[in-house]
Amino acid sequence: MLDLQNVSKSIEGKTIVNDITFSVQKGSCVGLIGPNGAGKSTLVKLVSALEKPSGGSIQFIGKDVQDWTVKKLARHIAVLTQGGLDPYPITVFDAVLMGRYPHLGFFERESKSDYGQVDEVLNITGLTDFRDQMLDTLSGGEKQRVAIAKAMVQQPQLLLLDEPTTFLDIGHQKHILKLVKDWQKRDGLTVMMVLHDLNLAAQFCDELVLMDEGQIVNIGTSRDIITSETLEKVYHTNPEIIQHPTLNIPQILL
Template structure:
């Protein structure tokens, strides 16, 4: 579905991403992890065609993403940043409805099916009671949930999350990631998420891509990546690895 082939990005005389290659299969959830400055967010911008690679190529369904129009790309890829939706003075309903814009023609208004889809998504995400509330009156966690709803009505095949839980408390972190996971399993959605919290990455991702200094260090399951020696070399710290009491996946204590 998505394939990166020796992708590099240089800004000035600094190489931000260097020869990155990996593929993402349909229906999988991949966690992009690594320390600050590893090149994760830059890679997300390259995948979503917000920036152009200095070398290498990124193929989405066999076609270079740089050849896709902005509107066509938005019909297939939804991107959610750590900031979520800006607190504009519009209603939650209208903010979610904006997710249908990539699927409308020039001067075309939203139809009955678009509004029905918004209603269904508001119900699914537990936002029906907020439908008429102004976006700028919501908390950060609530706005992030609205951003997920907007992405859901966009009907993408690939959802890219760039540190979606950074500013959220643990309750909202769990809520957002559970919402994404349920959506993924229900519709076969493909997810690429950048996460700083390695414990969340291990719990919610099928596979992890570990980056450091613009390069891929390792790709594998949480069992393969969440290992003391690997984390020591990348994060320059000595973690204690324990087992989650329910799922038995590796978790980190400092």
């Protein structure tokens, strides 16, 4: 579904992303991990066509992302940034309804079908009771749920998440990522997310792409990537690695 070939990005002579090549299969969840400044967020911006690569190509369902119009690309790719939704003084219902805009024609108004989709997604995401509450009165975790709901009604094929659990407590972290995982399984959604928490990445991602200094260090499962030798090389620390008692995946203790 998504194919990156020799992708590079330089800004003012500084290389941020260097010769990145990998593919994302339909229906999979790929985690971008690595230390600060590794180029992960820049890569998300390149995939979403918010920025243009200095070299290489990014093909989405057989077409370069730079060749799509913004509105047509938004019908297929949804993006959730670290900050989530801006706290505008609008209701939760209206905030989620904005996800339908890419599917509307010029001067076309939302239909009963659009409203019905919003109500359905509010129910799925546990936001029905917040339907008429103002967005700017919600907590950080609640606003992230609204952002997920907005992306859900957008009905994308690919969801891009840039550190979606930052600043959230462990309860909200689990809830947000479980919403995404359930959505992935239910609709065959393809997901690419940036995560700093390696334990969460191991639990929720099918494949990990480890980056450092703008380059790919390794690609594989959590068992391939989360090893003492690899983490010491990239993060310059030597954590204890244990097996999750029920999931049988590596987890890190500092």
